[in-house]
Amino acid sequence: MFSKWIYYRLLGRFFLPLLLIVAVVIGLLYHQEIETLDKLLEKEDISSVELATQVERNALATLGADALYLAGQPNMKSWIEYPSGLNKSAVVADFQWFQERFPAYDQVRLLNAQGMEEIRLDRVSGQSLVVPQAQLQNKSQRYYFKKIHSLSPGDIYVSPFDLNLERGRIEIPLKPVIRIGTPVFNQSGKFRGSILLNYLGTQILDELRQFSPGDGREIWLLNNKGFWLLGRGPEQEWGFMFPERQQHTMTIAYPQVWEKMQNNIEVGRASQNQDLFTFHRLDINSVTPGGESFKQNHWYVLIFTPKSYIEEKHADVKRNYLYMFALVFGLLLIVCSRLAQKELLRAESEQKVAEQEVQYRELLEGAPDSIVVADQSGVIRMVNVEAERVTGYSRADLVGQNVEILLPQRLRENHEEYRQSYLENPVVRSMGASKELFLLTKSGMEIPVEISLSPLVRGNERLVTSIIRDITQRKQQVAHIKELNRDLVMRSNALKAINLELESFSYSVSHDLRAPLRAVDGFSQTIIKEYADKLDDRGKDRLERIRKAAQNMAGLIDGLLDLSRISRTDMQREEVSLSKLASEVLSQLQEIDPGRKVTVSIQPEMNAQGDARLLKVLLTNLISNAWKFTGQVDDARIVLQSKELNGEQVFSVQDNGAGFNMDYAAKLFGAFQRLHDAEEFPGTGIGLATVKRVINKHGGRIWAESEPGKGAVFYFTLGEE
Amino acid sequence: MDDRIILLVEDNPDDALLTLDALSTNNIGNKVVVAKNGVEALDYMFGTGMYEGRDISDMPAIVLLDLKLPKIDGLEVLRRIRSDPRTNLQPVAILTSSNEEEDRIKGYSLGANSYVRKPVDFDEFILAAGQLGLYWLLLNQPVPGVKIK
Numbered sequence: 051m052f053s054k055w056i057y058y059r060l061l062g063r064f065f066l067p068l069l070l071i072v073a074v075v076i077g078l079l080y081h082q083e084i085e086t087l088d089k090l091l092e093k094e095d096i097s098s099v100e101l102a103t104q105v106e107r108n109a110l111a112t113l114g115a116d117a118l119y120l121a122g123q124p125n126m127k128s129w130i131e132y133p134s135g136l137n138k139s140a141v142v143a144d145f146q147w148f149q150e151r152f153p154a155y156d157q158v159r160l161l162n163a164q165g166m167e168e169i170r171l172d173r174v175s176g177q178s179l180v181v182p183q184a185q186l187q188n189k190s191q192r193y194y195f196k197k198i199h200s201l202s203p204g205d206i207y208v209s210p211f212d213l214n215l216e217r218g219r220i221e222i223p224l225k226p227v228i229r230i231g232t233p234v235f236n237q238s239g240k241f242r243g244s245i246l247l248n249y250l251g252t253q254i255l256d257e258l259r260q261f262s263p264g265d266g267r268e269i270w271l272l273n274n275k276g277f278w279l280l281g282r283g284p285e286q287e288w289g290f291m292f293p294e295r296q297q298h299t300m301t302i303a304y305p306q307v308w309e310k311m312q313n314n315i316e317v318g319r320a321s322q323n324q325d326l327f328t329f330h331r332l333d334i335n336s337v338t339p340g341g342e343s344f345k346q347n348h349w350y351v352l353i354f355t356p357k358s359y360i361e362e363k364h365a366d367v368k369r370n371y372l373y374m375f376a377l378v379f380g381l382l383l384i385v386c387s388r389l390a391q392k393e394l395l396r397a398e399s400e401q402k403v404a405e406q407e408v409q410y411r412e413l414l415e416g417a418p419d420s421i422v423v424a425d426q427s428g429v430i431r432m433v434n435v436e437a438e439r440v441t442g443y444s445r446a447d448l449v450g451q452n453v454e455i456l457l458p459q460r461l462r463e464n465h466e467e468y469r470q471s472y473l474e475n476p477v478v479r480s481m482g483a484s485k486e487l488f489l490l491t492k493s494g495m496e497i498p499v500e501i502s503l504s505p506l507v508r509g510n511e512r513l514v515t516s517i518i519r520d521i522t523q524r525k526q527q528v529a530h531i532k533e534l535n536r537d538l539v540m541r542s543n544a545l546k547a548i549n550l551e552l553e554s555f556s557y558s559v560s561h562d563l564r565a566p567l568r569a570v571d572g573f574s575q576t577i578i579k580e581y582a583d584k585l586d587d588r589g590k591d592r593l594e595r596i597r598k599a600a601q602n603m604a605g606l607i608d609g610l611l612d613l614s615r616i617s618r619t620d621m622q623r624e625e626v627s628l629s630k631l632a633s634e635v636l637s638q639l640q641e642i643d644p645g646r647k648v649t650v651s652i653q654p655e656m657n658a659q660g661d662a663r664l665l666k667v668l669l670t671n672l673i674s675n676a677w678k679f680t681g682q683v684d685d686a687r688i689v690l691q692s693k694e695l696n697g698e699q700v701f702s703v704q705d706n707g708a709g710f711n712m713d714y715a716a717k718l719f720g721a722f723q724r725l726h727d728a729e730e731f732p733g734t735g736i737g738l739a740t741v742k743r744v745i746n747k748h749g750g751r752i753w754a755e756s757e758p759g760k761g762a763v764f765y766f767t768l769g770e771e
Numbered sequence: 772m773d774d775r776i777i778l779l780v781e782d783n784p785d786d787a788l789l790t791l792d793a794l795s796t797n798n799i800g801n802k803v804v805v806a807k808n809g810v811e812a813l814d815y816m817f818g819t820g821m822y823e824g825r826d827i828s829d830m831p832a833i834v835l836l837d838l839k840l841p842k843i844d845g846l847e848v849l850r851r852i853r854s855d856p857r858t859n860l861q862p863v864a865i866l867t868s869s870n871e872e873e874d875r876i877k878g879y880s881l882g883a884n885s886y887v888r889k890p891v892d893f894d895e896f897i898l899a900a901g902q903l904g905l906y907w908l909l910l911n912q913p914v915p916g917v918k919i920k
Contacts, residue, residue: 561868562868568789572785
């Protein structure tokens with residue numbers, strides 16, 4: 051979740067600014083292109099209207115030239131001077147030839163000075179027809195006659211472009227007409243009449259239509275009053291001719307545009323409701339040598355470009371730029387996403403490194419040993435708190451110094467070599483394992499240390515970490531242990547000597563203490579036997595007592611020997627059948643004392659892990675005791691069995707003999723401790739001490755339960771190997 | 772049979788006397804030579820020292836050998852008797868106070884013919900001595916070639 055958030059933030063950091071820049075650039079480009087497009091359209095429109103105007107102008111110029119041509123004909127000149135019938139016929143012939151050659155002229159006329167039609171040729175069904183004399187009319191009251199009359203020679207009159215009237219009515223189909231006239235004078239300069247041409251405007255209108263650019267754009271022709279001569283449809287054209295169409299003028303439809311068109315400029319552009327209008331004024335008098343009087347007569351050639359057309363053009367550009375923007379957006383997104391991913395990975399790895407750095411620091415500072423990190427040239431880069439404490443230097447003292455500062459003078463010389471050799475094979479290892487290493491503190495003290503080296507790569511750098519352990523205490527402890535060990539060896543040797551002595555003592559006891567007893571007993575016997583007649587009963591009794599005492603002491607000596615022998619014997623554990631051993635002991639006892647009747651119960655297959663000989667001694671003593679202490683019981687019983695108690699095998703020897711007082715149980719297993727009278731139950735007091743030794747030797751336990759007169763139970767365990 | 776000598780190696784005069792008593796109680800009338808230490812015993816066996824010139828082919832019927840002896844101890848005496856071809860067949864019975872297992876093992880491994888522990892009870896001692904004498908002087912057949920006087 052966290053990394054996703056960072057990813058988006060990173061993405062935003064790259065993407066949004068870039069996107070903004072791209073958007074601005076594309077916006078500017080778009081804007082410029084739109085501007086260029088608009089200019090281009092303007093130029094196109096202007097050149098279109100200029101061209102169209104030029105064509106019109108040329109057409110008008112031709113019309114003027116035609117009128118002057120007719121006025122300049124020799125037959126005409128003849129007629130002016132001599133208005134004879136012959137001359138008139140020649141002029142009519144000329145006119146006829148002319149009309150046939152130029153079918154756009156609907157009427158070709160010659161008016162006399164009084165305004166009467168002298169010659170009139172009408173085009174009827176494609177034929178030039180001379181109108182008979184009777185049908186000729188007086189046109190003196192017509193505005194065009196008056197205008198022409200006022201002209202100088204060579205001037206051309208151009209009528210407003212309108213629809214032909216025939217007998218006061220608009221001729222249907224509509225016949226757009228321009229009347230061209232020029233006055234004729236005789237040689238003395240007297241006005242003799244005028245030539246008048248009715249030109250069918252359809253042709254120039256058709257020519258103009260060729261310039262219509264299409265796509266909703268239109269080419270218009272307006273007269274000086276703002277009426278359409280060529281417009282968007284027949285019903286809007288020729289408004290001035292029809293009373294019901296008087297409102298179809300630019301002045302009403304596009305007043306703002308019209309206003310601008312009136313600003314005495316030849317070529318211009320105006321807009322209304324975002325529709326564009328490119329106009330060109332065509333002054334008729336600039337075309338024809340008409341003179342000042344026709345100044346007001348002018349047309350407008352106009353290209354109408356509707357808002358929809360511009361919008362469509364703009365929309366094309368916009369669409370292209372939107373596509374471009376979308377493409378760049380996508381590319382940008384991909385690139386930035388990649389960048390963000392990379393950045394994220396970098397950030398994550400940086401964070402990891404930072405975390406490791408923190409961990410490393412904590413590890414460094416928390417270490418109980420001094421840690422010194424040096425670079426390849428032996429310059430200290432980092433130390434921990436413990437190093438400060440041990441060396442007495444502050445961190446600032448150490449960082450930047452050579453590691454040799456921490457070495458006693460005598461060890462510095464070779465240290466650089468050691469450093470180099472370590473760098474050649476940088477593995478984790480302890481330094482100079484066989485050598486004694488020392489650290490020199492700030493106060494000049496040498497501390498015995500143990501140093502462990504390990505390579506450390508941080509960035510491009512290879513460092514060496516030295517972990518330095520103060521082993522002063524350990525050295526002291528080792529010395530102490532050595533001392534203790536020496537002591538122990540000494541004691542052990544002393545003990546061995548004592549043991550040896552004890553053995554020879556035992557040997558001596560065995561030999562030398564018994565020998566006098568044999569002498570005492572033997573010679574007492576000699577006296578009893580050989581000198582019986584010289585002794586009274588009392589003397590004999592005392593000698594018998596001497597013998598008994600001697601034998602008793604021999605028993606004691608044997609018991610002691612047995613006891614010491616147990617301690618000296620090496621134990622060998624093996625599987626021993628206690629049942630079998632017990633039966634052997636009992637049968638021996640029965641053999642010695644065949645008169646006894648004892649009920650014996652031995653649990654069969656009672657096995658134990660122990661030393662066979664020692665176990666024999668153990669059972670011999672325990673069973674002998676049981677045998678002995680049941681001596682005065684009628685129904686003597688001895689039971690040997692084993693039970694498992696708390697996972698431990700517990701053996702028991704039980705009898706129903708004299709028993710003992712539990713108050714003295716603590717004394718039970720001591721040597722020479724006796725709980726009964728020697729008279730009643732003779733014994734050495736060594737038996738149970740021996741038993742206890744056997745048990746100790748096996749690592750087991752022994753305890754007893756008893757009550758005087760109710761027998762005793764001896765429990766024992768034999769421990770484990 | 773009565774001519775044959777019994778060599779008793781015993782440093783304790785009381786024990787020596789008791790042994791002699793025990794033997795006589797058992798009516799064993801053979802001559803008993805007493806050696807008070809190992810050196811005397813070996814001198815007797817090999818005709819050296821105080822027994823210089825003794826005919827050593829006259830081997831004792833039995834050597835009753837104590838183990839704990841002054842100068843040279845009983846086990847060493849036994850070893851030397853066994854290692855000399857002149858005496859290596861000599862019957863030797865160890866008669867000692869020691870009941871140490873080690874002594875018994877050493878005695879037998881050095882070639883003792885029997886091992887008897889001297890009991891303190893004189894009655895038992897007499898019994899033991901009687902049986903020893905009976906066995907070695909009457910029942911046991913001596914090694915061939917041993918001179919019988």
